[in-house]
Amino acid sequence: MKTAETHLEGLRVLEPDVHADGRGLFFESYNERSFSEIAGQPMAFVQDNQSRSAEGVLRGLHYQLPPMAQGKLVRAVRGSILDVAVDIRRSSPTFGQWFAIELTEQNRKQLWVPPGFAHGFRAMTDGAEIMYKVTEYYSPECDRSIQWNDPDVGIDWMIGDGEPILSDKDAAAPPLSEAEIFE
DSSP, rough: OOEESSSSOOOOEEEEEEEEETTEEESSSOOHHHHHHHHOOOOOOOEEEEEEOOOTBEEEEEEEEETSSSOOEEEEEESSSEEEEEBBTTSSSTTOOEEEEEEETTTEEEEOOOTTEEEEEEEEEEEEEEEESSOOOOOTTEEEOOEEEEEETOOOOOOOSSBBBOHHHHHTTTOOOOOOOOO
């Protein structure tokens, strides 16, 4: 598996080695030993999640606070998404900065989003489907979100003049400056 660092410490793009021939293709989407080396620490995922979204749906920006902070390994298995992570570690030199990448069923890239980042995505195709592994179980008590269009963060969601389709929770999320976040 190839790995690429981003400008945000700990956030990595992973690209599997794909073996294709006339029969089809094969690749490892996850290998515990390899991923622990990439992450720089032993890694244990406790849950796999899958989500399907109509084109234009924007989900996020979500995170969980300690002691249930989640790391996420995200990939698109159908269609295309714009996947976004925001550094919400107040002590980080890249606090408030964001990174975006298009994850598609064709490019098979994955994004490792460690604890301390808010995560969200926009479905760029109808029926976009993602799968993601998480390092902690869902905890309603620790679940938080920040405003998807916070002008102080300034994410380019590549929406154009349209408006995304949001959940009530995401539409009501506070800006980063008012959110409960990581120290």
